[in-house]
Amino acid sequence: MTEHSIVFSFFLIFTGAAILASVALYTRQPLLVAYIVLGAILGPYGYQFISDTALLSDISHVGIIFLLFLLGLDMQPSHLIQMIKKATWVALGSSLIFLAAGYFATQLFGYTQTESLIIGAALMFSSTIIGIKLLPTTVLHHRHTGELVVGLLLLQDVIAILVLLFLYSSQNEESSAINLIKPLIALPLLVGGGFLLVKYIILKLIQRFDRFHEYIFLLAIGWCLGMAEGAQYIGLSAEMGAFVAGVALATSPISQYIATNLKPLRDFFLILFFFSVGASFNLGLVGQILIPSVLLAIIVVALKPVVFRLLLKTIKEDNSMSWEVGFRLGQISEFSLLIAYIAASSAMIGQEASHVIQATAILTFILSTYIVIFNFPSPIAVSDKLRRD
Template identity: 30%
Template sequence: MAAGFESVALLIGAATFLGILSQKTGQPKIIAYIIAGISLGPVGLDLVKQGEMINLFSELGLVFLLFLIGLEIDIEEIQEVLKSTVGIAVIQMALTFAAGTLTAILVGFTGTTAYIIGAAVMFSSTALVVKVLTERDEETTLPGRLDVGVLLVQDVAVVVILAFFTVNFSTPAQAALKLAEIFLMISIVAAISFGSSKYFFSKVMKSISGNRLAFFTHGIAWAFLFISLADYLNLSLEIGAFIAGIGLAQIPYSRELQEDIRPLTDLFMAIFFMNFGISISGSSLQQYFIPAVIASILLIVFKFLIFFLTIDRFKFTPKTSFTASVNMTQVSEFGLILTSLAITQGFVQSEISGFVSLVAILTMGTSAYLIRFRDKLEEEFKPLLDLFKSEEKTDLEVERLEDHAVIIGYDEMAEKTCSKLAEEYDIMVIDQESDKTEELAESDYTYVYGDFKHGEIRQGANLKKAEFILSFSKQKQVNNVLLEERDEETVVFVKAGNFEDASEFYDLGADYVMIENILAGNRISEYIEIYLEDKEVFNKEINSELQHIRGDEEFPN
């Protein structure tokens, strides 16, 4: 049986293989990791055992997961629905806790164990839901924002419960006092995080933004600074990481930092969930398989109904209520974390991990297919949904980035171009020059700091929904990626360093190519004006210019 570095190496290899396999099958990676842990551990092949190094990596996985989740929470994006989502989340968590506890009792659990199971199942999976919303381009829709807002409140509840589990109390009065103390300490850490991120750390990141390694290490160091602060105040390490992430999410550099930190987080989290699988005994899997199947069916139904009826009570349309509810029917990865902590603290027996793991696997797997076939389900249930329609139920109008213009690179020419395009479009600017950060952050444009080649940055640009994309980047790779990923209907202007690259960009579908050091490159504002006024004239101008490129002729002045 492998231990130490051998165990970690084996788990990393398994994580890599299973990550690819789960992506191809459309299943959440978390499921694959838990199954891998069960297969490699004592229940299966008995190749890996728990040890100090694996436990350390698991702890880092949990810390980095909370840091990354915090980094992904831009409060401005959910501000329009924040009031509603807080109400929805509080009601939903209370009702789901009750439903989860009742379900646990129905399948044979009693006392503290039933309450722990109720707490474990009341959250939905942030990792799964955010990933699916992003893939389906739904994170900025109203149902998407409702789900993200609810997940934010759930995440805050998780870090409070994590802290609460680690304190000792013997009476309700002591428990209330400890809870008030936890909230006070969290508020202090949050205030420090938000203030220092905005007024101090953003300047630090600006000064080292050109050095990607320094950018990454400073971000990690900032996380561990707040982890240490949380530890000093007797809060959990996860709270410090989560609050550090939320603070950084409010500054322009957060998306670039997400891109750098995600691979490391994915690695540590894979080890965490595989370690959880290793800890499960074969007897608990056999003992709890049938109860877990029954509980999973009940919980999926209960969670859907609780979400749907709660959102409906806040006067959203049945379609919005249905869409948002189907997305949230699974048990969260945090359920596994709470169960693990409850076992460590001695609240429940270790055998319970098998039951909770099976429920998580079954609900996550089922949820993935429910979301995939959500539109068909909506059609099937349309007669029932129509019963909930009423004139007083309306959806909020949320701002969504679509039919916009994306500008990649921000130089003097781009600045002039933006002022012209702003007359017709909402503008998003993507740039990684640190000397432009403050100017762009204070402008009326949507601004993302970072390298366009990075997936997190391109996701934020919503390229498929853009109507106009203009790249002032000199990097051929940037423009190739842009032309491959943009929608066919989107008008694209790019920059080329020579005739050969310009010809290639035209072959890839560019509408106009600016050639560096050629006078035609300075005619961009003129071409944009022609495009906005008369697209047929624009096409004739571009076709004429393209003939010069193909024929290697001299450009007209």
């Protein structure tokens, strides 16, 4: 298969996405489904128009970084700290329940102990992309429901980073204890450094040159990506660095101007992310993984709302809001895909187990998106009554 240029690949992706998105809107389907289907059609396991999905996946990662940065811009630090303290028990309790559910379910299909544990670990997390993209930015982010969703996702991200560090340390057994302790030291350093840089450098630059809109745009992107790279350098995730960068700027009046201007750039990269999810999936393994993947997807979509509802009730949250939070978190995560890739590349799990995780992720992305957009306020709801930007 001849390699096409990146420009031709972008032409296929965005022209195809525009066509399928039009069909999706006419038939009242979620746009995310259109992007994933397009990836499966054009990718190396479909018609092979685009074969270098690794490059697209790397590029699309920028969309997740911008998503977390924009989320941080909407979060007041005092509210966030209070919510994280309150939600810690819920995040830990739900993670253990889904680790056990995934482990016992996959044992029924004859997977090894290690494969079952890793599949169970992949089920612990909910998607930051789905959870936040389906939150109305002008409504729920400033209300209790949105803060609770975000707090739980952030706590899950911390747990996910620890799981990923464990997988990395299993590949290289030297200094594995240090690798696991390092994030606990690095996170306070990242937060403290971020707030100091904003206070003494970023805000002073903004105040001096706020008439130059192009400069504000460039400064915001540089700050976001700089913190993302800094976080990776000290052993955290780029997403966490971007979120801290956003929260550090959230108290400034310029934060909403930056958020508004970066949204189109975020959406550009997120389309690439969902395309790469569909394109990376080996359709030839569907027959082998269909039953376990469907079972796991049903467990996740059906059980997560119930588990979150019960756990949130223990911290005195009201019934309807607990259900809504549960449904909004009723899928597995992009971190789950990363767990699948790392574990397979280090031969901890086989290709079949890796694709079970990938298929479960895709199915839960699609199913939970349908549930949310038909029942709760979201920017891409098919009903005018529920559509909130």
